Amino acid sequence: MKRVLLSLLLSLTLGMPARAASGVDSLRTEAQAGRAQVRELRERQQALRSELNTLAGRIEQLKAEQKGRLVAGPALEAALRRSQELSGQLTGLAQSLAGAESEAERRNLALHAALSDELARVRAAWDSTSDREARSRLIARMRDLRAERDAVRAALPPSQVPALNPAEASDDPEDLLEQADALRDSEDKVRQRLQALRARITEVREERELDRRMSDFLGEESMFDEQDRHMRLRFDSSTKSIAVDAAQRQPGLFSPRGFLGETPSADSAPPPPESNAGSSPDAPPTQTPGGGKTDNFQPITYRASDNRPQVGAVRAQVLASGNPDDLRSLEQEAKQLESLARELDSRAESLERRAHELR
16 A cells, blocks of 8 residues: 555656646647747738738829829729728728737747746755755756746836826815725735835845855865865975975966966965075085085975965855846835825825715
């Protein structure tokens, strides 16, 4: 029994992404079909308008050739009849185009909602997994979904914020209530726009947080690259031993100093002074207490370098900072809409109170 339940749960878990993707694909196909229909109707409308304009010029020419005749010729009658047919076709086509545009807008809204849900699902999968390859694939998927959602949002008609019209002074309660109802309608539209704007602000904040986390993840990937390290080895021929000098690590390619081209600071540990640094090559050998002679020698210094870039923590924050002006402008617009909604509510309440007083 447990095996059956486990297999059923596994099949449901694996089937969820496929069903979600199929739902997005079907909505995407419907939205593309709606846009294609709108484009076809517009092209047909443009062709009929061009034909009607050409026919209007032909009709003017035929009327000029009549020279005051009371009965129109057959060519003029045919042109007038065709002009009426084109006008009727354009009228019906305009109605069809309006319906197609409304249907295409509805399909685009459904696709936008489905893309937002799919993006949230992929984001949750990215948060729940720890596999680096899977995270890289999910990052690419999220970028594609975000780009498609932005394209669908750009195709939608922008919401128009209603302008405030000054209320006309009137002592009729019915007129006052009618003006109050108009203000209430405007307030509802403003609050709908405000709700959509707040949802967009939440999306921007979540996207920036996700970008910051993805940048941190990509920065951790760079930590596996080779680092920039230097070592100094000193070989003493008298004692036949190797000593490691303490040397300050040179700034790497991504460090602030390495990027600005500065040299290491003066507090770095210099190499230890050599014992015979002041002696000349021709100086006689020194005498040891036992009577032996020792030759002057220069300590041999070996340097091993390993160039590997550093990844600073500040770099990930800079890459994930985004465009602060975009979020600031959205928040400023939200404040303006809130102020506008409060003003509309206040004016509507004032008109309703005045109408009740006059009754």
